[in-house]
Amino acid sequence: MITKTIKLNETASFDTYLLNNSKEYNVDKKRPLVIVCPGGGYAFTSDREAEPIALKFNSVGMHSLVLWYTVYDQVKNVPRNALIELAQTIKYAREHAEEWFIDPDKIIVCGFSAGGHLTLQIATRWHEEWLAKEVGATSDQLKVNLAIPCYPGAVPTRFEKGDYGFAHQLIENPNTANERMYGNDNPSDEEVDEYNILLHVSENTPPMFVWHTYEDVLVDVSNSLQLGCKLREFNIPFEMHIFEKGEHGLALCDRTTARKPSHHNKHVIHWFTLCEEWLSNYID
Amino acid sequence: MITKTIKLNETASFDTYLLNNSKEYNVDKKRPLVIVCPGGGYAFTSDREAEPIALKFNSVGMHSLVLWYTVYDQVKNVPRNALIELAQTIKYAREHAEEWFIDPDKIIVCGFSAGGHLTLQIATRWHEEWLAKEVGATSDQLKVNLAIPCYPGAVPTRFEKGDYGFAHQLIENPNTANERMYGNDNPSDEEVDEYNILLHVSENTPPMFVWHTYEDVLVDVSNSLQLGCKLREFNIPFEMHIFEKGEHGLALCDRTTARKPSHHNKHVIHWFTLCEEWLSNYID
Amino acid sequence: MITKTIKLNETASFDTYLLNNSKEYNVDKKRPLVIVCPGGGYAFTSDREAEPIALKFNSVGMHSLVLWYTVYDQVKNVPRNALIELAQTIKYAREHAEEWFIDPDKIIVCGFSAGGHLTLQIATRWHEEWLAKEVGATSDQLKVNLAIPCYPGAVPTRFEKGDYGFAHQLIENPNTANERMYGNDNPSDEEVDEYNILLHVSENTPPMFVWHTYEDVLVDVSNSLQLGCKLREFNIPFEMHIFEKGEHGLALCDRTTARKPSHHNKHVIHWFTLCEEWLSNYID
Amino acid sequence: MITKTIKLNETASFDTYLLNNSKEYNVDKKRPLVIVCPGGGYAFTSDREAEPIALKFNSVGMHSLVLWYTVYDQVKNVPRNALIELAQTIKYAREHAEEWFIDPDKIIVCGFSAGGHLTLQIATRWHEEWLAKEVGATSDQLKVNLAIPCYPGAVPTRFEKGDYGFAHQLIENPNTANERMYGNDNPSDEEVDEYNILLHVSENTPPMFVWHTYEDVLVDVSNSLQLGCKLREFNIPFEMHIFEKGEHGLALCDRTTARKPSHHNKHVIHWFTLCEEWLSNYID
Incomplete structure (x- = not known):
């Protein structure tokens, strides 16, 4: 296991969970890489959606890494900034594909809640020129091969002017929610729509596995339902599991991610097995 | 096991699969009843979506019955006629609830393809007065408590004038597809919309478990996606599983319903376990 | 579904659970038959280990039947008598293989507790001449192709003289336990050993699936452990699952067979799936 | 994740796979530790039974480490030497329990093949005085709380004099197999029996989960069968799964450990889930 922390900038980094290359079997095998994006409303990044997820993908034979993107008021336009950091991470991973025995055609992004929104941003926008330019890469280097958004945001919320939003009491002089998300307190429709995933789905969008609870x-x-309709419209293959019962933020539904009893869920827990079986169509 | 065939009319009947009432345990326990509606494009009723499904529900402790509704050109307005026959079946089951140890508050309808459309018809329209009148029942007697539409039709197709539709070569002097489905070859929007499930979802619609393949x-x-959006709109709880891979008509995905190799599916097969777990929220 | 009750004699009968032969798919397919032997200490036959088991095998595409063998003091040498009745049932099933679409090379016996002992009796002794003679059959007609003993007795108990044994208070003038089991109150070693399965395992014994709880x-x-050692000694392939937790008599571990909360067991419940997968090596 | 390599001596070390202690949830939670012992006939230690196993236990919320014990002719009495190294490892882990957030009452050993034999050695002998003395510990510090031997050797083989055994062609001037295992080429019964697990089971032996293929x-x-009989004799609770089909050395039965197609096994793969569920009786 290669565990390193790679710093992207002052406020962002990623931790690697790279499987050892055995000299005994599967020698030099190139494996898929799953980039895990924790959620937390773009205000923080939750440990519950980080290492345990990375290890779960490790346990089925895939490399993973956890991206700790910049959150809250350390920067404006947090979602856009996170998108750029995620693009940098993908570029970095592809550049180290040889060294780390990563299959460069199997770069997978998996995120939860806000991290699911981030996953959907990169999945639908990796090919855009401005992004390649921004991170000094070709679009090919930023390509997302598969995406696994989990209880993702897809359609952004416009906040009331002056609303400080989620968790604002944790810091001094917080930005308003609109400033945080869209860069100013009175965003235009265009500025909000920028983060509306439904407007970015295209033939460049990769196959997806999506899950959510009713x-x-x-x-x-x-x-997720609207996302599904949009993916269907563009003939993007996907799998989608909507469980009736269960609150937001279930993560892996077991002891590895539970903070309280309702985080254990004997039914929703199947999502990971379903996801792994779905992945098996694409990886070996 | 009580296996009887009950005739509804010259062209429709149902077969019962009723669990024995043991004198040793669970004595006189009232069990849920699942009414199974096979598919077949309203042109036939497929054995693949009949007895094996009934037995599967038996195997988890529920009564079941298979409805062989009238199909093809034995009647016009086939879907509407099937709706009435299904209502008659529900009435019959509730009237025999004592005798057959059925819990009258756990009448569940499960159908496949066209049978899924039929399931959605009764689930969204059981409370309509005309239907109660038609079968000589109160609406309470026709209530659907839960629904399990499997790869269901929800939005009807209007056919070209003169199109004989599915399987017409099997019979002499067939009706056109429009005559068969809507009663005349040039149906009005209203006549087609009559079978559009999206227009019938209401607060009377029961919780559902839906599955489909992309x-x-x-x-x-x-x-299914549009149905999900509509159910959400009306706050009707549901569970929905959309598997990416797999053709139409997978039924149980195993040897019990496979006619050919592609009917075996090691992934989609989970739908029944998922369904049973979902049902466990509602039954004991 | 063909559900019939076939009388073997005044005190024994069996109920059939035979799948319909569809004209649409798998037409005229010969299916395996599972003969279910309920337990109850040879003193009664428990409903908990009867119909629900039969239906479970139906649900995975197999015919089944439940044998209600003669119990308690309706006859002496109850286990030997049950063995003969089971042999008669197998003969009857093979004679009706054509009519009932049974694969005569896939006759499987599955029993629980005392019914597991009965299963092991027939599995290890089907080829003995006296038995064929007793039921007027050839040994080939009595062959057991696979066996599924569940928490089975294998090594018989010798009771104290005058001990009336299990449930004797339920009837008047009961036999002693030794009379009931071995034919007299002071059985010889030979008479007891007659029912010791370990002494009958041979190269004629079929592959088995065994489960038990510690x-x-x-x-x-x-x-079960000693049985496993003996099967290994004779190179008889088997699968054996010993679960640590769980009481005697769990049957299917779910609502279909539970009489009390401890009969629900979320772990031991896997036995049936494991069994079905094991069976898949032998059937299609 | 804390990944360190701790050297025990010139030829042995262990790699840690320690879960991060989150500041957000389960703060400072003490977790069980699984010590993984790879197999390889005491001649080598297989990667297939090392990191993937460690990660699998990580993925269900447990710390793990992989012990690379001294093998082959780097030492005589290889099994005895490995036992001592394993005892050192347990001592080390308990000494670092605070630092690494390990629950010192949940030290679990899991080994495969020869590593399973090693697991059984420590599980049955951790309390012996000579061992505590040898590693400078109290017996309490060496206690094994649970054991998971996988297709383990239990009863040792005495080799022919002069037999060089398994893989001897890989090195120059190999010891004979008897020298390697027992310290001299003509071992006494006592010397062989030293490694016979059946002779060491006692009331000090912890609960076990054992699996094997027929x-x-x-x-x-x-x-494994004889081990089971012996554990039963001493009232040591255990779970044992014997799958019929499948070769030696299946490890996790999936892509993480497969060197060839027959290492994939869709049935035996359940062992880990069964094991995790069994563990849940002992951990939280």
């Missing part, structure tokens, strides 16, 4: 009151299940 | 080319997955 | 206080797990 | 031709299934 009962989610933080990110409404309609985010 | 690759289905006979009944497009958008039928 | 905590079983009614039939000690050593019965 | 078809294993390298380590006969009777090793």
Whole structure:
């Protein structure tokens, strides 16, 4: 296992969980890489959606890394900034594909909640020129091969002017929610739409595995349903599991990610097995 | 096991699969009843979506019955006629609830393809007065408590005038597809919309478990996706599983329903376990 | 579904659970038959180990039947008598193989507790001449192709003289336990050994699937362990699952067979899936 | 993840796979530790039974480490020497329990093949005085709380005099197999019996989870069956899964450990889930 922390900038880094290359079997095998994006409303990055997820993908034979993107008021336009950091991470991973025995055609992004929104941003926008330019890469270097958004935001919320939003009491002089997300407190429709995933789905969007719970009151299940309709419209293959019961933020549904009893869920827990079986169509 | 065939009319009947009432344990326990509606494009009723499904529900402790509704050109307005026959079946089951140890508050309808459309018809329209009148029942007697539409049609197709539709070569002097489905070869929008499930979802619609495959080319997955959006709109709880790979008509995905190798599917087969776990929220 | 009750004699019969022969798919397919032998200490036959088991095998595409063998003091030498009735049932099934679409090379016996002992009796002794003579068959007609003993007795108990044994208070003038099991109250070693499965394992014994719980206080797990050692000695392939937790008599571990909360067991419940997968090596 | 390599001596070391202690949830939670002992006939230590196993336990919320014990002719009495190294490892882990957030009452050993024999050695002998003395510990510090021997050797083989044994062609001037295992080429019964697990089971032996395949031709299934009988004799609770099909050395049965197609096994793969569920009785 190669565990390193790679710094992207003052406020962002990623931790690697890279499987050893055995000299005994599967020698020099190139493996898929899953980039894990924790959630936390772009205000923080939750440990519950980080290392345990990375290890779960490790346990089925894939490399992984956890991206700790910049959150909260350390920067404006947090989602856009995170998109750029995720693009940098993908570029970095592809550049180290040889060294780390990564299959460069199997770069997979998996994110939760806000991290799911981030996953959808890169999945739908990796090919855009401005992004390649921004990170000094070719679009090919930024390509997302598969995406696994979990209870993702897809359609952004416009906040009331002056609303400080989620968790603002944790810091001094917070930006308003609109400043944080869109760069100013009175964003134009265009500025909000920038983060509306439904407007970015295209033939460049990779196959996806999506899951959500109907009962989610933080990110409404309609985010995933509308995403599904849009993917269908563009003939992007996908798998989608909507479980009726279960709150927002279930992560792996077991002891590895549970902070409280309701985080254990004997039914929703199947999502990972379903995901692994779905992945098996694409990897070996 | 009580296996009887009950005739509804000259062209429709149902077969019962009723669990024995043991004198040793669970004595006189009232069990849920699942009414199974096979598919077949309203042109026939497929054995692949009949007895094996009934037995599967038996195997998890539920009564079941298979409805052989009237198909093809034995009647006009086939879907509407099938709806009435299904209502008659529910009425009959509730009337025999004592005798057959059925829990009258756990009447569940499960159908496949066209049978899924039929399931959605009764689930969204059981409370309509005309239907109660038609079968000589109160609406309470026709209530559907839960629904399990499997790769269901939800939005009806209007056919070209003169199109004989599916399997017409099997019979002499067939009706046109429009005559068969809507009662005349040039149906009005209203006549077609009559069978558009999206227009009938309401607060009377019961919780549902829906599944489909993305690759289905006979009944497009958008039928289920749009249904999901509509259920969400009306706050009807549901669970929905969309598997990427797999053709139309997979039924149970194993030897019990496979006619050919592609009917075996090691991934989609999970739908029944997922369904049983979902049901466990509602039954004991 | 063909459900019939076939009378073997005044005190024994069997109920059939035979799948319909579809005209649409798998037409005229010959299916395996599972003969289910409920337990109950040879003193009664438990409903908990009867119909639900039969239906479970139906649900994976196999015919089944439940044998209600003669129990308690309706006859002496109950286990020997049950063996003969089971042989008669197998003969009957093979004679009706054509009519019932049974594969005559896939006759499987599955029994629980005392029914597991009965299963092991026939599995190890089907080829003995006296048995064929007794039921007027050839040994080939009595062959057991696979066996599924569940928490089975294998090594018989010799009771104290005058001990009336299990449930004797339920009837008037009961036989002693030794009379019931071995034919007289002071059985010889030979008479007891007659029912010691370990002494009958031979190259004629079919492959087996065995399961038990370590905590079983009614039939000690050593019965299965010793059986396993003996099967290994004779190169008889087998699968054996010993679960640590769980009481005697768990049957299917779910609502279909539970009489009390401890009959639900989320872990031991896997036995049936494991069994079905094991069977898949032998059937299609 | 804390990944360190700790050197025990010139020829032995262990690699840690320690979960991060989150500041957000389960803060400072003490977790079980699984010590993984790869197999390889005491001649080498297989990568296939090392990191992937460690990661699998990580993925269900447990710390793990892989012990690379001294093998082949780098030392005589290889099994005895490995036992001592394993004892040193346990001592080290308990000494670092605070620092690494290990629950010192949940030290679990899991080994495969020869590593399974090693697991059984420590599980049955951790309390012996000579061992505590040898590693400068109290017996309490060496206690094994649970054991997971996988297709383990239990009863040792005495080789022919002059037999160089397994893989001897890989090195120059190899010891004979008897020298390697027992310290001299003509071992006494006592010297061989030293490694016979059946002679060491006692009331000090912890609960176990054992699995094996019937078809294993390298380590006969009777090793596990006899172990089971002995554990039962001493009232040591255990779970044991014997799968019929499958060769020796299946490890995790999936892509993470497969060197060839027959290392994939869709049935035996359940062992890990069964093991995790069994563990859940002992950990939280």
